[in-house]
Every structure is written in C-alpha cells, then in structure tokens.
Amino acid sequence: MFKTLFSKKSSIDKIAFPEGDVALRLMFEVAMSDGHLDKAELEFIKNRVSEISPQDTSVASVIKKMIDHSLESVSLYPSIKKINDTYTKEEKKDLLRKLWRLIAVDNVIDPYEEGLYFKIADLINIERSKANQIKQENS
Numbered sequence: 001m002f003k004t005l006f007s008k009k010s011s012i013d014k015i016a017f018p019e020g021d022v023a024l025r026l027m028f029e030v031a032m033s034d035g036h037l038d039k040a041e042l043e044f045i046k047n048r049v050s051e052i053s054p055q056d057t058s059v060a061s062v063i064k065k066m067i068d069h070s071l072e073s074v075s076l077y078p079s080i081k082k083i084n085d086t087y088t089k090e091e092k093k094d095l096l097r098k099l100w101r102l103i104a105v106d107n108v109i110d111p112y113e114e115g116l117y118f119k120i121a122d123l124i125n126i127e128r129s130k131a132n133q134i135k136q137e138n139s
Contacts, residue, residue, distance in 0.1 A: 022079040023095050024048055026120060027102050028066045029076060034110035044105045048098070080123045092124045096131060100138045 027048060031041040042063075049059045083092065099120065103113045121131035 021048075021052055022082045023098060024052065024066065025069070025079045026076070026095070027099060028070055030099050030113055030116050030120075031102055032070060033112040033116045035112075038106050040106040041102060044102050076120070076123070080120070083124050087124070089126075092126055093130065093134060095124070096121055096126060096134045097138055100135050104139055 024045070027045055031037050031045060037045075045063065045066075046059050049057075049062045053059070053062065083095065087095065096117070099117055103109060103117060117135070118128065118131055121128065
C-alpha cells in the first residue's frame with residue numbers, strides 16, 4: 001500500500017482532474033494566444049478532454065474551469081516546470097506535436113500562436129531545429 005502511495009508518479013499527463021493536465025493547459029493557452037478560440041480549436045481541445053477524462057466528466061465544465069484558470073493565471077511557469085520535471089524527451093516532442101496540430105487545425109497560422117509554440121519548445125529544452133521539424137511534419 002505505502003509503496004504505491006509514495007511511488008513516483010507516471011509522467012503520463014493523465015491525472016485525477018482533467019483541468020490539471022499540463023498538456024491541456026498549454027493547449028488552451030496556445031489556442032487563446034491570438035485573442036480568440038475558434039470552433040476548430042475548441043473541438044481539438046474537447047477531444048483532448050474526452051481522451052483524458054473519466055466517463056462521467058462534463059467536457060463543458062472542464063472547458064469552463066480552463067477558461068477560469070486562464071483568466072487567473074499570469075504565468076506558464078508551473079506547467080513548464082511540471083513538464084520539465086516529469087516528461088521524457090519523447091513525451092515533450094509528443095506535446096509539441098499536439099500543440100502544433102492545435103495551431104494548424106483552423107488553417108490559420110497566427111504569429112502569436114507560432115511564437116508561443118517556439119517559446120514553449122525552448123522552455124521545455126527542445127532544440128529549435130527539432131521544433132521546426134515537428135512543425136513541418138504536422139502541417
């Protein structure tokens with residue numbers, strides 16, 4: 001019992017509350033970086049919520065909590081720190097793939113979204129060349 005209680009948590013970004021998912025938080029911040037959340041971006045985020053949520057979780061309530069958190073939050077640091085502390089390099093690359101797909105889902109590459117993508121890549125210690133490669137592969 002104590003072994004499982006104190007064992008290191010898996011770096012998989014599924015946790016008890018979907019709004020606590022760091023990938024989801026970053027996806028929401030990237031989607032909102034251009035000042036609005038369009039339908040395609042919202043659907044992409046809803047799919048992420050559905051992937052990580054228990055069956056009885058309301059997607060709308062998770063989105064509402066994400067909006068509230070975004071309005072209160074002034075920094076990406078807590079999410080970036082958690083990623084750097086728990087994600088492997090492959091998981092970080094997978095996160096960048098998800099972020100770029102979100103940016104490209106509306107067929108409009110906004111400079112603010114792209115800039116935030118590269119900033120996040122830098123903060124999670126993924127080389128710019130690798131971030132560019134991920135961008136090209138997922139465009």
